[in-house]
């Protein structure tokens with residue numbers, strides 16, 4: 001399966017999983033879907049039949065509230081049965097709302113923001129000390145970069161020359177309840193540069209750009225690498241894009257679910273099969289007057305039109 005197909009399936013599973021469980025974070029799942037797809041289709045070294053294989057690249061989804069995106073990638077890549085995704089966030093399921101290390105392919109539980117990078121840096125240092133060649137990857141949110149522990153680790157990783165550490169920041173300018181510039185905005189690329197990192201900046205929905213940046217992060221000064229990936233929260237479903245509402249709201253029965261699924265179907269790559277609604281959904285549901293954003297008090301047209309993903 002190629003990265004485009006995997007990204008589509010992550011989005012489709014994300015809609016279904018949050019719909020079935022009435023769970024949160026669909027906006028965060030859609031934001032990171034392309035990053036996860038390129039990592040699991042083209043970059044990370046792993047063996048789904050032997051999740052603990054010592055030579056595997058280490059990976060942490062530190063913005064653990066988007067765990068559905070990781071679970072969907074792992075299931076589609078053979079770590080466990082895709083059908084199990086339907087149990088996500090349900091009582092008794094091992095697929096908890098935030099990322100759990102009880103799931104095959106997951107080494108570290110996340111959800112409390114700001115901790116993934118410290119663990120990833122420790123692994124990178126250990127790999128160097130033990131003469132091992134794997135890389136240590138971590139995906140973080142931009143809001144997560146408000147945590148002080150992130151910058152403590154950034155200094156540490158630079159000091160120890162951890163050129164086997166790769167951070168990807170899902171830079172969507174939003175947090176859970178508001179935009180970053182109404183909360184605490186970080187001048188992302190310059191901040192990492194100031195901490196001595198090798199900084200790459202790109203469109204986090206452009207698979208070729210992501211592949212190009214992540215395939216080889218060697219750099220002459222042996223710095224740790226950060227990929228500042230410009231993204232749109234809710235990417236791929238128009239009425240969820242750049243709308244804070246969809247951090248916590250799930251796609252409800254009726255037009256929300258049907259329109260979400262049908263928008264995904266309109267962009268379905270050839271050869272991809274929708275395991276839930278192979279032919280899409282009925283188009284009979286009434287949409288709210290004034291368009292999809294009429295229900296939202298948090299939609300922000302200035303952000304919607306901003307070219308955040310144009311770099």
Ligand SMILES: Cc1ncc(C[n+]2csc(CCOP(=O)(O)OP(=O)(O)O)c2C)c(N)n1
Nearest residue numbers: 028065111112113141142143144174175176
């Ligand atoms: C330490 C900690 N504080 C607060 C939260 C609550 N919380 C969950 S998601 C979120 C917003 C995260 O924003 P960002 O990192 O930008 O991720 P995005 O959803 O935008 O991808 C917050 C504050 C948390 N999970 N952990």
Ligand SMILES: [Mg+2]
Nearest residue numbers: 141142143174
């Ligand atoms: Mg964010």
